[in-house]
Amino acid sequence: MQHGKYRFIVGFLAVPLGLYTLFVVWPFVQSIYYSFTDWTGLSPDFEMVGFDNYARMLDDDIFWKSLLHSVMFALLVPLVTLGLALFLSFMINVGGRRRRGGPAVTGVRGSGFYKIVYFFPQVLSIAIVALLFAFAYNPDSGAINSLLRGIGLDGVQPLWLGDPGLALWCVMAVLVWSTVGFFVVLFSAGMASIPVELYEAALLDGASRFATFFKVTLPLLWDTVQSGWVYMGILALGAESFAVVQIMTTGPGGPDYSTTVMVLYVYQKAFRDGQAAYATTIGVALLLVTLAFAAVVMRLGRRERLEY
Amino acid sequence: MTTTETPAPPPAGSGAATPKDAPAGGPRPARKEGTTLNVFSHGVLVLWAVMVALPLVWAVMASFKDDAAIFGSPWSLPDRLRFDNWSRAWSQAHMSDYFLNTALVVGGSLIGTLVLGSMAAYVLARFDFPGNRFVYYLFVGGMSFPIMLALVPLFYVVDNMGLLNTIHGLILVYIAYSLPFTVFFLTAFFRTLPTSVAEAAFVDGASHSRTFFQVMLPMAKPGLISVGIFNFLGQWNQYMLPTVLNTDPDKHVLTQGLVQLAVSQGYKGDWSGLFAGLVMAMLPVLAAYIVFQRQVVTGLTAGALK
Numbered sequence: 001m002q003h004g005k006y007r008f009i010v011g012f013l014a015v016p017l018g019l020y021t022l023f024v025v026w027p028f029v030q031s032i033y034y035s036f037t038d039w040t041g042l043s044p045d046f047e048m049v050g051f052d053n054y055a056r057m058l059d060d061d062i063f064w065k066s067l068l069h070s071v072m073f074a075l076l077v078p079l080v081t082l083g084l085a086l087f088l089s090f091m092i093n094v095g096g097r098r099r100r101g102g103p104a105v106t107g108v109r110g111s112g113f114y115k116i117v118y119f120f121p122q123v124l125s126i127a128i129v130a131l132l133f134a135f136a137y138n139p140d141s142g143a144i145n146s147l148l149r150g151i152g153l154d155g156v157q158p159l160w161l162g163d164p165g166l167a168l169w170c171v172m173a174v175l176v177w178s179t180v181g182f183f184v185v186l187f188s189a190g191m192a193s194i195p196v197e198l199y200e201a202a203l204l205d206g207a208s209r210f211a212t213f214f215k216v217t218l219p220l221l222w223d224t225v226q227s228g229w230v231y232m233g234i235l236a237l238g239a240e241s242f243a244v245v246q247i248m249t250t251g252p253g254g255p256d257y258s259t260t261v262m263v264l265y266v267y268q269k270a271f272r273d274g275q276a277a278y279a280t281t282i283g284v285a286l287l288l289v290t291l292a293f294a295a296v297v298m299r300l301g302r303r304e305r306l307e308y
Numbered sequence: 309m310t311t312t313e314t315p316a317p318p319p320a321g322s323g324a325a326t327p328k329d330a331p332a333g334g335p336r337p338a339r340k341e342g343t344t345l346n347v348f349s350h351g352v353l354v355l356w357a358v359m360v361a362l363p364l365v366w367a368v369m370a371s372f373k374d375d376a377a378i379f380g381s382p383w384s385l386p387d388r389l390r391f392d393n394w395s396r397a398w399s400q401a402h403m404s405d406y407f408l409n410t411a412l413v414v415g416g417s418l419i420g421t422l423v424l425g426s427m428a429a430y431v432l433a434r435f436d437f438p439g440n441r442f443v444y445y446l447f448v449g450g451m452s453f454p455i456m457l458a459l460v461p462l463f464y465v466v467d468n469m470g471l472l473n474t475i476h477g478l479i480l481v482y483i484a485y486s487l488p489f490t491v492f493f494l495t496a497f498f499r500t501l502p503t504s505v506a507e508a509a510f511v512d513g514a515s516h517s518r519t520f521f522q523v524m525l526p527m528a529k530p531g532l533i534s535v536g537i538f539n540f541l542g543q544w545n546q547y548m549l550p551t552v553l554n555t556d557p558d559k560h561v562l563t564q565g566l567v568q569l570a571v572s573q574g575y576k577g578d579w580s581g582l583f584a585g586l587v588m589a590m591l592p593v594l595a596a597y598i599v600f601q602r603q604v605v606t607g608l609t610a611g612a613l614k
Contacts (some may be wrong), residue, residue: 005435008516016487017443023393023484024450027458027465034461041464088356091349107351115600117357120364125545127563128589130532131570135583136363141379143366157454161592181360186609213461230452232567238454246551246565263456270460271552283457290454 019147031280042275046096051282060255062265063282067289070262073175073241074293078232081176085183090213092184093191115188126178126240130247133174137161137248161249164258171244171259176237183228190219190224192205217265222227226301230294237290240298263288318564364590378579389579397569397585401578405558406565412475413561414543416484421529421539422532424483425490430520432491433498434506444495450488459552466553473556481549487540493538494609497531498524537600537607562589 012282029201030072035053039046056208057063092111107112121129136143144156161167194217202212218225242263253260262282359572370378371393372386432444462481463472471477505527509519525532547563554560560568569585597604 004516005563006437009431009435009437011517012427012520013443016428016491019424019480020447020450020487021485023462024458024487025446027461030461030465031457041460084356088353091353106348108353114353114357114391115362116598119605120360120594123541123593123604124402124590125563125593127545127546127547127567128586129567130365131586132363134570141382142383143363146382160560171534177359180356183606185605189609204529217390226539233451234454242456243547247570263454266456266460267552271463276460276464278458283460286454287457288453294452297566 014285019290022218029264029284034277035275035281036101040274041270043278046277049277053278055141056225056278057281057285062260063262063285065257066260066262066265066282067285068259070237070241070286070289072168073236073261074240074289076181076231077172077175077236078229080172080181081179081232082228084176085180086221088114089184089187089191090217092129093188094212094217097231113190115181115185118184121178121182122182124178125167128203129174129178131245133166133177134161134168134248137170159164162255164255167249167254168259169247171254173249175240176246179232179235183232186224186228190221194220213243222301226297229297229301233293233297234290237286237293262289313352313563337381341379364594367583367590368587371580371587373580374578375579378583393580393584396578396581397588401569401585402560402565402567403585403588406560407561409475409559410544410562410563413478413482414540416476417486417543418536418540419440420479420483420491421486421543422536425487425535426525426528426532427520428487429491429494430498430524433495434503447488447491450485451492454486459548463552473554473559475559478550478554478559479551480562482546484541485549488555489538490535491596493527493535494586497528499534501527533603534607534610537604538610541593541604541608567614 032048036048036050037046037051038052090110092114093107134140138160139145139157139159144158144160148154148156158166160170172227198216198220199212202216207215241261245254245259245261247269249255249259251257251260253264262285266279266283266286269275269282366382369386370382372389372391373393374390375386377386428443428447430439432447466472466481467479469477471480489543501524505521509523510516514522545563547562547567550561550564554564557568566585566589569582
């Protein structure tokens with residue numbers, strides 16, 4: 001297989017690698033370089049300014065707000081999403097009524113139906129989901145407040161996205177809503193591959209379902225949970241939080257910057273305020289947060305790998 | 309396996325065989341726990357299903373109402389099906405243009421992603437050469453980096469090449485940003501395919517590229533379908549890349565167009581048209597998902613299970 005091997009390798013790799021380098025790798029490298037300049041993005045002239053942008057960033061209150069919100073996105077959204085998804089998939093796969101002579105653990109009836117419905121939001125664009133909920137949260141005509149009125153809770157009519165104390169939670173809830181189904185399906189597949197003998201042994205020993213979940217299911221699923229956390233956290237730091245915050249909250253960035261996130265702040269500095277160099281500085285901070293997040297989750301979550 | 313199940317009622321010893329309501333004895337508590345749990349789990353599962361479905365149902369109903377009904381009674385059924393909302397959204401609100409633009413961009417970039425991605429993945433999976441690992445990790449590393457960091461300089465790279473606000477420019481960028489996952493997934497897939505077939509083809513005198521296109525690609529079809537569905541949904545639903553690189557209203561893709569519409573219709577006050585546009589954008593994807601349910605789920609979860 002040696003004949004013309006290198007010509008073939010070069011021929012096949014050149015276009016994909018060239019495109020990738022030009023549009024992905026090269027801009028990444030450039031943006032780290034630009035973070036040490038005073039480039040506006042509007043004119044081609046710029047000078048090196050050392051660490052000025054970084055010093056400015058540390059003094060920028062809005063940057064610190066966006067950092068705090070981004071960290072909350074990366075920690076809380078996966079926590080709630082994965083917790084809810086684990087709970088629901090456990091109910092789907094192990095919560096079934098035991099029939100005489102049937103297997104020790106069974107899924108509930110209609111488990112396929114639940115999984116199909118839960119997965120709906122996953123196939124929709126996050127932008128469309130964000131728009132839908134922007135209307136649903138509308139204090140006057142939105143679905144949520146009119147539902148509250150409908151069940152007699154006339155007094156409870158929050159401003160939702162208009163309330164600086166609530167807006168961030170509203171936005172995070174939308175991300176949870178749209179991703180739980182994906183993880184239910186993912187975890188269900190994982191649970192299906194756990195040998196049923198393990199559940200039987202646990203039941204034989206008199207373990208309650210509660211104990212079964214924490215002592216059998218969760219440890220065996222841990223790898224999936226952990227990589228799900230990293231995957232979800234990266235999304236919540238990046239594209240997904242950009243879409244929901246930019247589309248749903250006023251400003252965008254919410255009343256009194258109450259929902260602004262790092263990825264949105266990068267976008268606004270570069271394409272609204274003409275401060276491209278400063279935008280890349282915040283982008284570098286976002287990169288550091290992302291890497292630190294992944295490292296922490298991988299490290300904290302490290303356990304002995306269970307073979308079964 | 310099924311016979312070892314302990315908490316099942318005892319095999320009704322002597323004559324007191326009451327098959328349904330098992331005797332009051334040991335098994336009772338376990339059974340009760342099972343039933344309570346069953347009721348509880350159904351309750352929770354139904355509740356979440358309702359929470360997922362309600363916003364969608366609400367939007368579909370609103371798309372058939374007039375503005376007064378949308379604001380006055382958001383949860384009532386529409387008094388009649390106002391299809392004029394839909395036709396207004398389709399033509400006046402330019403939904404048809406947005407659909408066309410999206411179809412062009414996604415069509416081009418999906419084909420490009422699959423062709424280029426499988427070429428790179430095949431070489432990386434099957435050939436030993438200096439720098440193989442480096443190129444592989446260069447591709448794979450792109451999955452975990454925040455795209456927004458690259459987007460600031462990328463805007464000017466694309467601008468300098470004269471590709472800003474063009475369909476083909478957007479296609480090239482979509483391909484580049486889809487390559488990391490595609491290469492990662494397909495490299496793993498090509499490694500699982502047997503080497504003997506390719507070797508036989510090669511011995512028979514087929515060139516490397518002919519072996520790839522006529523032997524390996526057909527064998528890789530299941531992997532290509534999974535990663536194709538993943539990329540199709542990702543590119544069809546893409547919002548951040550076009551928001552930065554495609555600011556010309558005539559070239560807007562669906563997601564951008566809808567957000568634009570929400571702003572402009574907000575001023576005009578045509579809410580029913582807006583909801584019609586929203587539902588119009590949701591339904592094809594949901595319908596496709598329901599039809600190809602199994603493939604879509606496999607495609608989307610395949611990467612995460614690795």
